[in-house]
Amino acid sequence: MNITILGAGAIGSLWACHLKEAGHNVSLWLRTPKISSHTLQLDDQTPLTFTTNDDTRLEQSDVLLITVKAWQVKEALLPLLDKLHTDTILVFMHNGMGAVEEVENELRHYPVVLATTTQAAMKPSLDKVNHTGAGQTQLGPFNAKGTQCQFLAEVFNHTLPDVFWTSDIQTALWQKLAINCAINPLTALEQCRNGNLAEARYSEPLRHIIQEVSEVMAQEGIPVSFSELNSKVYKVITATKDNYSSMQQDLCYQRPTEIDFITGYLCRKAQEHKINVPANQALYDEIKRIEHSWRTQ
Numbered sequence: 001m002n003i004t005i006l007g008a009g010a011i012g013s014l015w016a017c018h019l020k021e022a023g024h025n026v027s028l029w030l031r032t033p034k035i036s037s038h039t040l041q042l043d044d045q046t047p048l049t050f051t052t053n054d055d056t057r058l059e060q061s062d063v064l065l066i067t068v069k070a071w072q073v074k075e076a077l078l079p080l081l082d083k084l085h086t087d088t089i090l091v092f093m094h095n096g097m098g099a100v101e102e103v104e105n106e107l108r109h110y111p112v113v114l115a116t117t118t119q120a121a122m123k124p125s126l127d128k129v130n131h132t133g134a135g136q137t138q139l140g141p142f143n144a145k146g147t148q149c150q151f152l153a154e155v156f157n158h159t160l161p162d163v164f165w166t167s168d169i170q171t172a173l174w175q176k177l178a179i180n181c182a183i184n185p186l187t188a189l190e191q192c193r194n195g196n197l198a199e200a201r202y203s204e205p206l207r208h209i210i211q212e213v214s215e216v217m218a219q220e221g222i223p224v225s226f227s228e229l230n231s232k233v234y235k236v237i238t239a240t241k242d243n244y245s246s247m248q249q250d251l252c253y254q255r256p257t258e259i260d261f262i263t264g265y266l267c268r269k270a271q272e273h274k275i276n277v278p279a280n281q282a283l284y285d286e287i288k289r290i291e292h293s294w295r296t297q
């Protein structure tokens, strides 16, 4: 398949290398247009060279895999839409929710697929990517045209397993959102590893966060119980105990976080359903306060 990756960061580079290795024609769309090729080395494998920012390759793409951060989706994607064929399948892979809804109107002619992944990757330098944790990826339709793209799960599964298709991607996204609401802001504010959240002093704050998330999820029609969500969160805390969360890293390096699409999305949904979410709202306000403080420095 002809595949273009928009957002050749950690996750985008991981998929780019695996898709190319699997025999697909993969090109990258980078922020800097003057570069015409880019080399990426996955772990200690042979470096691979990718064509970049090639209008013809973009027009001929069967799939555009969008792996920018949630808050970068709009700015990165909109300028490319008039160069794309409306048969191109748009696959969004990022943490958080609400970013695709922001551009929903502009996407109505395209097949749109949403993805959530627990694969982990990091880029120690511009041309290197490390696969730091094996996980699972779920794909599912965002719109009617997207429902015809089930075959993609098989294509992606041959590339970087395990990949599953789900007709109910919203449930998968909400479950990931719940985990991110619990782990990300707390680890960011405490500047601690995920595993530290297993300490007794965090059990009350976590209980409040998860309780509020489960109430909002229930109103959204997502089948969930507090105890199920609670045990999922603690499983991730244990499984990733030595890791720093993405939001901890963003705050540490003074990079914009994905809070508006994680806790912010939860708070917006809570407001729509007239549910009070004071624990999540306080975390949201504090992260936003810190982000604003960088701008006034």
Ligand code: NAP
Residues within 6 Å of the ligand: 006, 007, 008, 009, 010, 011, 012, 029, 030, 031, 032, 067, 068, 069, 070, 072, 075, 076, 077, 093, 094, 095, 096, 117, 118, 119, 120, 121, 122, 123, 246, 258
């Ligand atoms: P990342 O390394 O920051 O990658 C984002 C990439 O998008 C960067 O290379 C960035 O380029 C590029 N980009 C941003 N705006 C662009 C634009 N206008 N045009 C072209 N490229 C643009 O982030 P990541 O870690 O890969 O994460 C991507 C998403 O996956 C996030 O939502 C994250 O939460 C999620 N996720 C990540 C992991 C992981 O292990 N890394 C795991 C699961 C989910 P610049 O560097 O030039 O800004």
Ligand code: PAF
Residues within 6 Å of the ligand: 095, 179, 180, 183, 184, 194, 236, 240, 243, 244, 245, 246, 247
């Ligand atoms: O954003 C992250 O860091 C990850 O999604 C997770 C699951 C919280 C693990 O660190």
